[in-house]
Amino acid sequence: MNLQDYIRTINDFPKPGVVFKDITPLLNSPEATTACLNQLLAMLGDQKIDKVVGIESRGFFFATLMAQKLNAGFVPIRKPGKLPHTTIKRSYALEYGDDHIEMHIDALEKGDRVLLHDDVLATGGTAKAACELIEHLGGHIVQCNFLMELEFLNGRNKIANYDVQSVLKF
Amino acid sequence: MNLQDYIRTINDFPKPGVVFKDITPLLNSPEATTACLNQLLAMLGDQKIDKVVGIESRGFFFATLMAQKLNAGFVPIRKPGKLPHTTIKRSYALEYGDDHIEMHIDALEKGDRVLLHDDVLATGGTAKAACELIEHLGGHIVQCNFLMELEFLNGRNKIANYDVQSVLKF
Numbered sequence: 186m187n188l189q190d191y192i193r194t195i196n197d198f199p200k201p202g203v204v205f206k207d208i209t210p211l212l213n214s215p216e217a218t219t220a221c222l223n224q225l226l227a228m229l230g231d232q233k234i235d236k237v238v239g240i241e242s243r244g245f246f247f248a249t250l251m252a253q254k255l256n257a258g259f260v261p262i263r264k265p266g267k268l269p270h271t272t273i274k275r276s277y278a279l280e281y282g283d284d285h286i287e288m289h290i291d292a293l294e295k296g297d298r299v300l301l302h303d304d305v306l307a308t309g310g311t312a313k314a315a316c317e318l319i320e321h322l323g324g325h326i327v328q329c330n331f332l333m334e335l336e337f338l339n340g341r342n343k344i345a346n347y348d349v350q351s352v353l354k355f
Numbered sequence: 356m357n358l359q360d361y362i363r364t365i366n367d368f369p370k371p372g373v374v375f376k377d378i379t380p381l382l383n384s385p386e387a388t389t390a391c392l393n394q395l396l397a398m399l400g401d402q403k404i405d406k407v408v409g410i411e412s413r414g415f416f417f418a419t420l421m422a423q424k425l426n427a428g429f430v431p432i433r434k435p436g437k438l439p440h441t442t443i444k445r446s447y448a449l450e451y452g453d454d455h456i457e458m459h460i461d462a463l464e465k466g467d468r469v470l471l472h473d474d475v476l477a478t479g480g481t482a483k484a485a486c487e488l489i490e491h492l493g494g495h496i497v498q499c500n501f502l503m504e505l506e507f508l509n510g511r512n513k514i515a516n517y518d519v520q521s522v523l524k525f
Contacts, residue, residue, distance in 0.1 A: 195439040207439045209459055212419075213406070213428040222423070236383070242412040242437075249382075249416050250423055253392070258383040259416070269365040269377045289379055 188224075189353060191217040192333070206333055206355065208304055212246060221352060222250050225302075225330055228350040229255075232327050235297040236260050240286070240315055241267070244303035247332065251302065260292040262315050273321055275314035286311065288318045295323030306331040306351055309340030316344055358394075359523055361387040362503070376503055376525065378474055382416060391522060392420050395472075395500055398520040399425075402497050405467040406430050410456070410485055411437070413474035417502060421472060430462040432485050443491055445484035456481065458488045465493030476501040476521055479510030486514055 191211035198205040211217045225247060234257045239248025241263045252259035261268070265285055272287035293299065299319050306312060312329055319326055326347050334340070334351035341349045361381035368375040381387045395417060404427045409418025411433045422429035431438070435455055442457035463469065469489050476482060482499055489496055496517050504510070504521035511519045 193440065198439040199436070205439045209431065209438070209440070209462070212422075213430060213462065215422065215426045215428055218423065218429065242415065245412065245415045246419050246429070249419050252382075252385065253388065253420055253423075256385045258385055259388065260383060261379065266369070268379070269368040269375045270363065270379070292379070292383065 186217065186220050188217060188221055192353065206305060206335075208243065208246075208332060211332075218250075221332065222247060222254065224352045225251060225332075225350075226254060228330055228352075229300060229328055233298055234300045234327060236293055236324065237300045237302060238262055238288075238292075238315065238319060238324075240301075240303040240311060243305070247304070248302040251300065255300070257300070260288065262286050262288050262318065273318055275317050275321075277310040277314040279310075286314055286318070288315075288322070290322070293319065293322040293324045297324045298327050299324040300327055301329040301347075302331070304332045306334045306340040306349070308338050309343030312340065313343045316347065356387065356390050358387060358391055362523065376475060376505075378413065378416075378502060381502075388420075391502065392417060392424065394522045395421060395502075395520075396424060398500055398522075399470060399498055403468055404470045404497060406463055406494065407470045407472060408432055408458075408462075408485065408489060408494075410471075410473040410481060414472050417474070418472040421470065425470070427470070430458065432456050432458050432488065443488055445487050445491075447480035447484040449480075456484055456488070458485075458492070460492070463489065463492040463494045467494045468497050469494040470497055471499045471517075472501070474502045476504045476510040476519070478508050479513030482510065483513045486517065 193207040195205040237252035238260045276285040328348045331351040363377040365375040407422040446455040498518045501521040
């Protein structure tokens with residue numbers, strides 16, 4: 186099975202000039218989803234994980250699945266104003282201006298071994314902010330893994346201190 | 356295990372007067388997540404499911420997990436402007452005005468047996484709109500299930516034609 190066959194390319198979404206990688210065909214196929222999940226878990230190996238952190242919202246799919254397989258807790262990192270309890274925040278740069286992401290202040294216990302997941306590693310700005318949130322709460326980042334990596338954007342340079350893995354490279 | 360112990364009540368979120376049920380403590384516990392997943396699957400029984408449809412974004416967690424367990428495809432219903440391919444849309448009433456949800460036009464095959472999932476059944480407006488989208492694409496709704504049902508809002512009346520199940524009632 187070639188997992189790239191399940192990624193649909195959409196030009197000019199969400200805005201002109203952006204080439205969007207749509208993972209809904211992959212999620213629509215139980216066989217492709219299982220194959221992808223197995224590859225993500227294989228990249229982690231037998232390292233113990235306490236919490237899988239997924240970034241809103243396309244990072245939620247495989248983060249939830251990995252947490253279940255690893256018998257780990259799942260923790261969402263969300264966009265502003267979505268988490269109801271007390272949060273910590275980190276901002277990250279956008280093309281114009283900046284935005285921020287949030288995590289519940291009690292989402293991790295000090296020393297938790299954490300797997301961070303998102304669907305795409307692009308510029309790495311969101312992933313770096315997510316790593317800062319996790320470490321601020323005392324989490325130890327074991328690996329950052331992604332379904333897809335847009336290599337021409339060099340996002341892994343921003344999180345070079347960590348083990349960075351991706352299933353598909355574009 | 357009492358699953359209600361893993362639901363945190365937050366008053367006045369996202370706005371004054373609303374009592375919000377926060378499921379992040381449940382997701383943070385692998386034992387509670389597994390127990391909840393097993394209860395959701397037990398409510399479905401041994402009915403065959405082709406696609407599990409989850410509503411953005413808290414519906415994504417258990418919809419993804421159920422799809423994996425049922426060897427079914429996962430389909431997201433999203434808020435406006437989030438799905439990159441051609442979509443169909445349905446509007447639903449809010450307290451003031453209305454909003455709409457979208458689904459990819461190729462997300463289902465005609466005759467697909469569908470399980471619809473969201474975290475909360477409140478007024479039922481979103482669930483009803485989701486059912487309309489599913490049926491517009493030719494899906495057969497086998498069950499609508501929810502983690503939580505706010506019974507005082509009588510949401511199940513809006514989707515009374517379907518098998519409606521919920522794990523926790525408030």
